[in-house]
Amino acid sequence: xxxxxLSVPLVAENSSEPSIVQIKELSKIYRQGEINVxxxxxxxxxxxxxxxxxxxGPSGSGKSTLLHIIAGIxxxxxxxxxxxxxxxTQLSESELADWRNQNVGFVFQTFNLLPxxxxxxxxxLPLLLxxxxxxxxxxxxxxxxxxxxxxxxxxxxxxQLSGGQEQxxxxxxxxxxxxQLIVADEPTGNxxxxxxxxxxxxxxxxxxxxxxxxxxxxxxxxxxxxxSRNVHLEKGELAP
Amino acid sequence: xxxxxxxxRNAVRNKRRALxxxxxxxxxxxxxxxxxxGLRELTQPPTDEASAARIVVRNKISLGNxxxxxxxxxxxxxxxxxxxxxxxxxGGKFRDEEVMFGQFAIEPKLLLTIFGxxxxxxxxxxxxVNDPTACIIGIKxxxxxxxxLGEFMKLQGTFWPIDLNLKLVGIYADGIDDRNLFFxxxxxxxxxxxxxxxxxxxxxxxxxxxxxxxxxxxxxxxANTTAAVRAExxxxxxxxxxxxxxxxxxxxxxxxxxxxxxxxxxxxSTMSMAVRERFRELAILKAIGFRRRELFAFILAESFGLAxxxxxxxxxxxxxxxxxxxxxxxxxxxFMVLFEVTPRIMGQACFVATLLGIVASIAPSLSVARMSVVxxxxxxx
Numbered sequence: 001x002x003x004x005x006l007s008v009p010l011v012a013e014n015s016s017e018p019s020i021v022q023i024k025e026l027s028k029i030y031r032q033g034e035i036n037v038x039x040x041x042x043x044x045x046x047x048x049x050x051x052x053x054x055x056x057g058p059s060g061s062g063k064s065t066l067l068h069i070i071a072g073i074x075x076x077x078x079x080x081x082x083x084x085x086x087x088x089t090q091l092s093e094s095e096l097a098d099w100r101n102q103n104v105g106f107v108f109q110t111f112n113l114l115p116x117x118x119x120x121x122x123x124x125l126p127l128l129l130x131x132x133x134x135x136x137x138x139x140x141x142x143x144x145x146x147x148x149x150x151x152x153x154x155x156x157x158x159x160q161l162s163g164g165q166e167q168x169x170x171x172x173x174x175x176x177x178x179x180q181l182i183v184a185d186e187p188t189g190n191x192x193x194x195x196x197x198x199x200x201x202x203x204x205x206x207x208x209x210x211x212x213x214x215x216x217x218x219x220x221x222x223x224x225x226x227x228s229r230n231v232h233l234e235k236g237e238l239a240p
Numbered sequence: 241x242x243x244x245x246x247x248x249r250n251a252v253r254n255k256r257r258a259l260x261x262x263x264x265x266x267x268x269x270x271x272x273x274x275x276x277x278g279l280r281e282l283t284q285p286p287t288d289e290a291s292a293a294r295i296v297v298r299n300k301i302s303l304g305n306x307x308x309x310x311x312x313x314x315x316x317x318x319x320x321x322x323x324x325x326x327x328x329x330x331g332g333k334f335r336d337e338e339v340m341f342g343q344f345a346i347e348p349k350l351l352l353t354i355f356g357x358x359x360x361x362x363x364x365x366x367x368x369v370n371d372p373t374a375c376i377i378g379i380k381x382x383x384x385x386x387x388x389l390g391e392f393m394k395l396q397g398t399f400w401p402i403d404l405n406l407k408l409v410g411i412y413a414d415g416i417d418d419r420n421l422f423f424x425x426x427x428x429x430x431x432x433x434x435x436x437x438x439x440x441x442x443x444x445x446x447x448x449x450x451x452x453x454x455x456x457x458x459x460x461x462x463a464n465t466t467a468a469v470r471a472e473x474x475x476x477x478x479x480x481x482x483x484x485x486x487x488x489x490x491x492x493x494x495x496x497x498x499x500x501x502x503x504x505x506x507x508x509s510t511m512s513m514a515v516r517e518r519f520r521e522l523a524i525l526k527a528i529g530f531r532r533r534e535l536f537a538f539i540l541a542e543s544f545g546l547a548x549x550x551x552x553x554x555x556x557x558x559x560x561x562x563x564x565x566x567x568x569x570x571x572x573x574x575f576m577v578l579f580e581v582t583p584r585i586m587g588q589a590c591f592v593a594t595l596l597g598i599v600a601s602i603a604p605s606l607s608v609a610r611m612s613v614v615x616x617x618x619x620x621x
Contacts, residue, residue, distance in 0.1 A: 101529025
């Protein structure tokens with residue numbers, strides 16, 4: 001694993017906290033047949049610890065691509081992406097999988113819970129890759145579910161939960177390994193306003209009370225208002 | 241939740257498909273086992289020590305050509321020969337039907353010397369030896385026709401121009417084939433216009449070491465005579481019959497291959513379908529830290545589990561039916577008596593099931609390996 005040796009500021013702009021994410025000259029170009037499509041064009045960005053950063057922009061602006069690269073599920077064409085001191089672009093597939101398990105929590109627009117597993121089992125899933133005992137896993141799962149207010153829904157299958165509850169289970173799953181970084185791709189896109197508000201409250205409290213760094217992609221300005229900083233992307237570049 | 245529990249949940253998430261997949265594997269493996277058992281039934285010669293010391297002497301031209309009775313004295317004088325009996329196929333109709341048991345004319349007093357493995361009470365054997373009109377039958381034929389000692393059996397000649405009325409005096413068991421009927425060769429020797437011929441000679445060698453030299457000497461003794469013979473061990477004689485099944489054997493093996501190939505296609509298609517509809521879930525698993533090898537293991541375990549469940553039902557069912565019921569024997573009117581699943585056949589079927597589990601998981605594993613997390617998530621959206 002490589003550590004930071006770049007001239008990217010270790011303290012994020014407008015923040016007294018040190019950076020957890022440092023991005024330098026990051027580009028991503030997709031090849032579609034004969035045409036090259038630039039999704040990200042030489043982006044540099046620093047994100048501080050405990051920051052709640054929202055990424056906004058029109059469809060195709062590259063915000064999800066940026067989020068995926070930061071989370072280690074996509075690779076850039078060029079540039080650097082250092083998360084918690086690790087150059088994620090240099091990690092092998094296997095190293096990336098381990099790194100994601102320990103450092104990143106994912107929240108998706110469509111919840112992505114496994115339908116055959118109960119809420120408890122869905123949250124327990126990332127812990128199956130750790131060396132924790134069954135008892136330790138149970139304790140952590142129940143803590144995560146309590147944190148999102150669903151300790152009484154442990155044995156419910158996803159189809160027995162409302163959309164808001166499903167998303168809260170997904171947040172519990174993202175939290176259960178205690179990662180420093182939570183990435184959320186339009187987490188309120190499929191929710192009514194009340195449920196969306198609950199989910200955003202949880203994400204904000206994770207940032208403010210639990211010291212997590214949250215990066216959220218959204219189209220919704222109301223959702224973006226929950227963030228501590230908002231970044232706009234236009235055609236693969238940061239908007240001024 | 242354990243990893244095993246997680247795999248099981250995924251395997252049975254679509255219960256109807258899982259059930260149908262397991263049943264298709266089970267039925268195919270049952271068919272495969274049935275074919276292999278049938279092939280064994282058709283091609284398995286006797287291999288016990290008693291049969292290894294027996295020599296069959298037949299006309300060199302063909303089994304249908306008879307041998308002169310005078311040859312017996314020559315054979316009896318050959319060193320290493322313990323006993324010689326004429327052994328002639330009769331092939332009569334019983335109760336006006338084509339029968340599925342052999343009828344052979346022999347020298348009664350030599351019966352137990354040559355076919356020593358057959359078990360029969362001594363008084364029945366004595367009655368057989370002493371009565372020229374007597375016959376004995378194997379226990380399977382006796383049970384099939386409900387025959388009892390003292391009954392008369394009328395055999396209507398089809399190959400030989402004579403009808404026989406034989407008194408049943410003995411029932412034997414544990415012979416090489418417990419269906420056959422034996423009667424005195426005198427019945428044929430004394431028929432009108434008899435030319436003094438027998439079907440074959442069956443010879444018992446004094447020891448296993450004598451078998452080779454006795455075969456050679458018999459062949460040499462009648463070479464260049466009007467009735468040259470072909471002497472061979474009982475095993476070789478049986479194998480010569482088996483060679484007539486050559487094409488049947490190839491046909492059965494071809495059907496087995498088609499069954500296995502079709503089974504692989506069906507299973508691979510089922511596993512591919514099961515994995516394809518779970519692409520997004522596999523992408524999520526990748527995202528939260530599961531590596532390729534762990535996803536391979538999930539798919540392999542699921543595929544193997546379905547194949548194993550099918551094998552338990554299919555092979556176990558065949559074993560239960562063929563080894564613990566008389567279904568096949570009664571359905572085939574005791575023609576199929578060795579119809580049983582041997583450990584070897586069971587092993588072959590389990591090997592096919594294992595292979596099936598592995599092969600069926602290859603294609604979905606490769607597609608999962610190629611899939612990036614982002615692509616997988618896009619299939620979701």
